[in-house]
Amino acid sequence: MTATPPDIVRSAYLELVVSDLAASREFYVDVLGLVVTEEDGREIHLRALEEFIHHNLVLREGPVPAVAAFGFRVRSPRELDAAEAHYRALGCGVRREPAGFRTGVGEVVRVLDPLGFPYEFFYDVAHAPRLTWRSDLYGAGAIVRLDHFNQVCPDVVAGAAYLEELGFKRTEDIRGDDGVTYAAWFARKDTVHDTALTGGSGPRMHHIAFATHEKHNILYICDKLGALRRSDAIERGPGRHGVSNAFYLYLRDPDGHRIEIYTQDYYTGDPDNPVVTWDVHDNQRRDWWGHAVVPSWYTDASTVLDLDGAPVPLREREQASEMDVTIGADGFSYTRKDDTARGFKVGEQL
Numbered sequence: 001m002t003a004t005p006p007d008i009v010r011s012a013y014l015e016l017v018v019s020d021l022a023a024s025r026e027f028y029v030d031v032l033g034l035v036v037t038e039e040d041g042r043e044i045h046l047r048a049l050e051e052f053i054h055h056n057l058v059l060r061e062g063p064v065p066a067v068a069a070f071g072f073r074v075r076s077p078r079e080l081d082a083a084e085a086h087y088r089a090l091g092c093g094v095r096r097e098p099a100g101f102r103t104g105v106g107e108v109v110r111v112l113d114p115l116g117f118p119y120e121f122f123y124d125v126a127h128a129p130r131l132t133w134r135s136d137l138y139g140a141g142a143i144v145r146l147d148h149f150n151q152v153c154p155d156v157v158a159g160a161a162y163l164e165e166l167g168f169k170r171t172e173d174i175r176g177d178d179g180v181t182y183a184a185w186f187a188r189k190d191t192v193h194d195t196a197l198t199g200g201s202g203p204r205m206h207h208i209a210f211a212t213h214e215k216h217n218i219l220y221i222c223d224k225l226g227a228l229r230r231s232d233a234i235e236r237g238p239g240r241h242g243v244s245n246a247f248y249l250y251l252r253d254p255d256g257h258r259i260e261i262y263t264q265d266y267y268t269g270d271p272d273n274p275v276v277t278w279d280v281h282d283n284q285r286r287d288w289w290g291h292a293v294v295p296s297w298y299t300d301a302s303t304v305l306d307l308d309g310a311p312v313p314l315r316e317r318e319q320a321s322e323m324d325v326t327i328g329a330d331g332f333s334y335t336r337k338d339d340t341a342r343g344f345k346v347g348e349q350l
């Protein structure tokens, strides 16, 4: 028997443990242009330009680079009671922390969820200046808001059932004719997703995504990284996704945490929003132009911590991995499903 889930508004912040706070500050502030709301020698609280809550990203120096919390805003203070009841009914570890436990945030309900991820739910939060109109502070690569998380878990079907019970709406997925679900995307806000599940050993964080308004902002970030001789921070892209139709770029921060820069997906807010399902062999599913996906994008992800700050042990995926069935990053995949003469594209081989 589960209790009514909390009414989640959006994915709101991530707490990242980093090995060198100064190096991470230089990456997220000097290179990417995130705004410092508050900082001390141990933690830095950052937000995107259009954000009005205290932060979207906490950088905390620590021995093991990892994700310590996925923060979700709920619709009212009473939804914290719903969160506590929902997760206790699931038999999860639950801790209710007083205001101030997290800088700038009121009372927080922290859980280690059924997939092993450290989720936390909050309503009361300090407001920070929303810089929407301050074009004088926008760089050419202006990052305007947090868009989504992406989580690696061994069993996407079980993970999807948990997220859908939590009130998330599936918007897209990748499946095989073998009946395997390789990845799925889930929304609370009215765009393609607030989080996604990528099949693999987990729990791990695949990436956090921030949004820009335009594609040219993403291209500027690439040019800036080139000019800074930091092009090795670029892992994948720029390109156009199949899933979500967004324009994208994936970066790796100084600890290897993956950051996506993302723009122009589509509206999904109607109750009967149709789910888009992609064939795992469709070469345009992850890159609409058919560009290969670099193997590290499938293999690498960030450790997550439990409520005591210890790394959560990984469980291996038992079903086939996407790289296995597409033979490398994008091996035997089709551009045109029934065109076996010209439609198959032998992509990158491992």
Ligand SMILES: O=C1C=CC(S(=O)(=O)O)=CC1(O)O
Pocket: 148, 150, 196, 209, 241, 242, 243, 244, 246, 260, 262, 285, 286, 287
């Ligand atoms: O946000 C996303 C949207 C689409 C994709 S994919 O590579 O097109 O599947 C990946 C992603 O989850 O990062």
Ligand SMILES: [Fe+2]
Pocket: 148, 149, 150, 207, 209, 260, 262
């Ligand atoms: Fe993403």
